[in-house]
Amino acid sequence: MSELPADRRYTKDHEWARLAAGEVTVGITSFAVEQLGDITLVNFDVKAGDAVTTGKSFGTIESVKTLSDLFAPVSGKVVRVNADLATKPELVNEDCFGKAWMIAIAPSDPASADALMDAKAYGEFLKTAAHE
């Protein structure tokens, strides 16, 4: 397992959320990438300006083996989506914590990301998840 960046929060759906300059940037974690395997397609059901709701799907990610939903970690308005992923889904395998960010959200409540797990808590969560 690679290092979990400490500058962001994490969800039980194995996504990360980084709050900076009033925006929450969202992506999936290295654990999620490992579970999915080779990513072949990232589809967003939202575009800039659309509303997203905590825990609701904003798109899907397909690997060779399976399809998985992408869930919004916070409610708010989509500021932008990562258009690079449409043509380069392999970025998710290469750099899930960086270049393969998925969407940026202007949260309706800037404090909502605080409710998510920090890196330490997510690390603990992974340990229990691995033994399920």
Place this chain on the structure above:
Amino acid sequence: MPDPPPRRTSLYDQHVALGGRIVPFAGWEMPVQYTGIVDEHQAVRKAAGLFDVSHMGELRLRGEYSSHVVDYLVTNDARRLADGQAMYTCACNEKALILDDLIVYRHSQDDWRIVCNASNRDKMARHFARAAKDHCEYDDESDETALVALQGPRAFEVLAATGDDARRLGELKSFHFREATVGGVRCTVARTGYTGEDGVEIFCAWDDAPALWRALIDAGRPLGLKPAGLGARDTLRLEARLSLYGNDIDETTNPIEAGLGWVVKVEKGDFIGRAALMEIKARPLPRKLVGFEVTGRGVARHGYPLRDLEGREVGLCTSGSPGPTVGKNIGLGYVPSAMAEVGTRLLVDCRGKNVDAVVVQTPFYKRAK
């Protein structure tokens, strides 16, 4: 009744040591991947891959009437096989619906081995045991028999690198088999497979499999061999349009509509399902299993509805995934015969989104001879 606990093949520890990710499959704990499905898929297409398929069932029929029993239960013609020859076939019920797809091996006129799917082992064991009763000897050898598949263009180089006896295995013809010693292990080597590549499937005693496996891994590593899991097995067989029981064929489908008419020999004499198969062949087929390519943004998956361009549901996708070698999202599905023509456009309902697809020639991938 609760499900019995999952079983492990004798290679389980090898899989774990090689970093295999273990998943439940047909009552077994099997590796779905080691380094990654695409990586393993490409290794099989370009060099070689090694699969554990010990979960499959092996049935044995022996005795004076064993050939008649085998031939009566399968759609293909077992009587044209020579000693040391094998064939792919379906076993149907009396309605011509597919009970399983099998490989039948003729060791001799009085000695036959049947390999069936893991998911169908109990059903096929009962089916063959019942037919054999009072006519020939019958054994379910599944628990004593391990099976590994060595597949890829360098498969025979890998075999040769394990030692003397294995060097001559390159002389085996397709769908032929013989006894051999590989890596010090007595085994039966058959030139068969489920990947669309050249290669072999190797039977040995259950407890000998780890020695055989390690010998092949060690000999094969320098040649580019990789252990390969169920994930790559699925993408490889789909590109080669090899049917998967439980997905593309089952007890609701017949061999003719599934494109398996080439293993149905109604002229061979009586067998289970023959009358129904003759009726099916005498009439136009209502539906056919076709291959399609998803041209829009989406991946077809097992169970997704297929629609015509007006949006009417016309069938179901039975298998679908990205095809790593063909570089496209591909799938198989049953459609009305009127829509089975190559070039026919259809829609795949990917969880509520209709994505464009087109019927294409299969196999999606064919190896250069």
